[in-house]
Amino acid sequence: MMLTDKLLAAAAAEVNEATLRVLPEPGDCTPEFSPRFERKMRRxxxxxxxxxxxxxxxxxxxxxxxxxxxxxxxxxxxxxxxxxxxxxxxxxxxxxxxxxxxxxxxxxxxxxxxxxxxxxxxxxxxxxxxxxxxxxxxxxxxxxxxxxxxxxxxxxxxxxxxxxxxxxxxxxxxxxxxxxxxxxxxxxxxxxxxxxxxxxxxxxxxxxxxxxxxxxxxxxxxxxxxxxxxxxADGYLLTGLPDGYTMVDAREDSERYISVFINEKEAQMIDFTYGFTDLYLGMDGYDIVPAMVDGKEAELYLSREPDRNNSVIWSDKETRLIFYVSAPMERDELIALAESVEPIG
Amino acid sequence: MMIYLAMIDSPEGKSKFTKLYEDYRGLMYHVAEKVLHNHHDAEDAVHQAFVTIAERIDIVDVSVESRLRSYVVTITENRAIDLYRSRQKWSCDELDENAVGIPVEYEGPNEAAQCMAKLPARYREVLILKYVHGYSFRETARLMNTTEVNAKKLALRAKGKMEAMCREEGIL
Known part of the structure; x- marks a missing residue:
């Protein structure tokens, strides 16, 4: 006996129905989509x-x-x-x-x-x-x-x-x-x-x-x-930038993009950089601790001096890009800011 | 993402897509999350599924709800598996053999269906797209984000594996 198209079609119909049976009704699925998803779909x-x-x-x-x-x-x-x-x-x-x-x-x-x-x-x-x-x-x-x-x-x-x-x-x-x-x-x-x-x-x-x-x-x-x-359009955006910050510098070449944002009122600065080249960070005065950004391994540079920015650096194995965010924020807030990085396109 | 809705160039296509988006995005998320177990990745998979659907909105049949539901579920599961594959760095062959999709339990009388339900997710998907939805290999390839040749290979392997299972169970 052969596995005929007729037999396959009958089996496929049964399996299809069985697949749908284990799933909830569409109206019963009301997940909370992230603002990022909603934004992308609105566009x-x-x-x-x-x-x-x-x-x-x-x-x-x-x-x-x-x-x-x-x-x-x-x-x-x-x-x-x-x-x-x-x-x-x-x-x-x-x-x-x-x-x-x-x-x-x-x-x-x-x-x-x-x-x-x-x-x-x-x-x-x-x-x-x-x-x-x-x-x-x-x-x-x-x-x-x-x-x-x-x-x-x-x-x-x-x-x-x-x-x-x-x-x-x-x-x-x-x-x-x-x-x-x-x-x-x-x-x-x-x-x-x-x-x-x-x-x-x-x-x-x-x-x-x-x-x-x-x-x-x-x-x-x-x-x-x-x-x-x-x-x-093939770049990345820091979508979670806090209110009050204005971009004062943006530079890019074939290997790196650097942007600097300043909050004049608070006299504070955020630096967002990414690229294919190595980044060299000063270690003096920082505690370096492992962390995760969007499921990717990262390193936090936590300043021992309160008036200096903390930083986080991580890489994306898929794109081979290295990302760096420096901001006047505590650990969790800084990671949340890093996780707000989104591809523009 | 920027282009794909511009491809929907008829008012009918637009309303079809909008309705599909409003009615099924929750279910699509549920499917993607079952495969990926990660909120962020599941959203990305749903987004990718909408890209695929928007590109081929003209072939989407909305007249029968169960077919439409099967269509969006299959596409979403496929996109989620693709995303899982990219995370795992699997080759296509490894993906076809190992990808775990929605858990399917068939306990009905059709013995061939019992075997098909045990197939790896990608094999099950290609057979459903072909035998339930009646898509050609060209369309199946587009929906599964692969080439026509690969879609044919995938269907052949799926049939081969199913035949072996059926023989093992004494069905053939």
Whole structure:
């Protein structure tokens, strides 16, 4: 006798029913999901609310990019002002301002090695207000444009690019422009004189040679906060950062990402670092004790001096990344902060 | 995670997914937790299961509740086992032979079903997807996050193991 498909089908049906019998009714399962899970699923469901607009706007994005490139070649003829600031070139034309990092183009690293086959780095705004839905996304040659809209139809544009192909053009008239720094990088803020126009912010990361811009109907502080939240999509985020902390520095290279947050009022600092390279920590004045972070072996560096931060360091065997968090917190609070580290993408 | 719901491009697909999410996420968590015994990992497995479901929402049949329940349970168990495998650093073969899924107890009269219930979880899953849900090897492969060739191999091994068990029990 053979094991026929008919016999298998009958057996499979019986086993399937037996499997379901040992499980509770769906309505009886009410687990408490973590905020992390809920957040991730909210993003998924929100994204699915405008599928048709997404497809239409993707086509529109191609047109916008073509127009932008065409316009760029006309504009490049006669700049009225050309200035290099903090490594980027800012050219002021009659009605437009152009920004770029010279000598660097998408796909080339800072050492000048040809890495044209390297996958372009993708960035995301990690603090995008929930009311915004992505309706368009376009990426080519390391240049990226995304458009979001809120419930009232007010749009927000986020773009970035590097090198000659990644120049960004800003309409220069009708705005009050102020220069400052974002996470240690040069930035220009464009506040519209006419309230019916959106405001904009443009900043550069001289480490990666990337220029970013955001334009939206947001006020100064909201725009800056959003700009400060931009991270590599393949990076990690310290989601449990206590209130009152502001990022004052963010640096990354091919092997390490370092971010520093300060609470000015309390004069306290949190350091979050991860990367593939070894980290060297001073041992003097610390008790080193084993701990667990998210089920991974970790070491706590507990300071014997009360005014110094405690630290925790752990590694993820799967990704081979080493993580480090230093904060003015006691052991349990520090571990909870470390466990709030989440992959961005 | 960022892309997969954009793949659901019809209003019908969207509402199907939303309903599925609202009605079954608790059960899916229960299944994942049974396999992984860890809250954090179970959530990750549920999330991965939704990724798979969203990508193939067009083939999800919601007309028969028991089939839908079987579908989400099988996908979730499979994703949970995949996650367990990544934690254990098992090879695919080790996974197929050793993975422990939902405990299944069949005490009915069908002797072949008694053998099938004792199969390793991955073998049971591939047979249920094929013989209960009627999916092709291509679809089964997508749902099990593997290649079509591997899905065929998995089904062959499952049948081979079941046949051996049946012979041992004197059923064949």
């Amino acid at each position: 998924v469901l929100r994204r699915g609310n405008h599928p048709a607009a997404y497809r239409v706007m993707q086509r529109a994005a191609s047109i916008v990019l073509v127009l932008l490139i065409g316009f760029a070649s006309i504009l490049a003829v006669s700049p009225t002002v050309r200035a290099g600031v903090y490594g980027w070139i800012k050219e002021t034309y009659e009605t437009f301002v152009r920004y770029e990092f010279p000598g660097q183009s998408a796909g080339h690293d800072r050492k000048g090695e040809d890495q044209t086959l390297e996958k372009p780095v993708k960035y995301v705004m990690t603090a995008l207000p929930e009311r915004y839905t992505n309706i368009m996304e376009f990426e080519e040659y390391g240049n990226y444009i995304a458009t979001y809209a809120d419930e009232e139809g007010q749009v927000l544009h986020f773009s970035y690019g590097s090198g000659n192909t990644g120049s960004i053009y800003i309409e220069g008239k009708g705005y009050d422009v102020t220069s400052f720094t974002i996470c240690g990088q040069q930035a220009d803020l464009y506040m519209a004189i006419d309230a019916s126009n959106s405001n904009g912010i443009i900043w550069g990361d001289r480490n990666s040679g990337t220029i970013f811009s955001i334009s939206a109907y947001l006020d100064r502080d909201e725009l800056i906060k959003l700009a400060e939240s931009v991270r590599r």
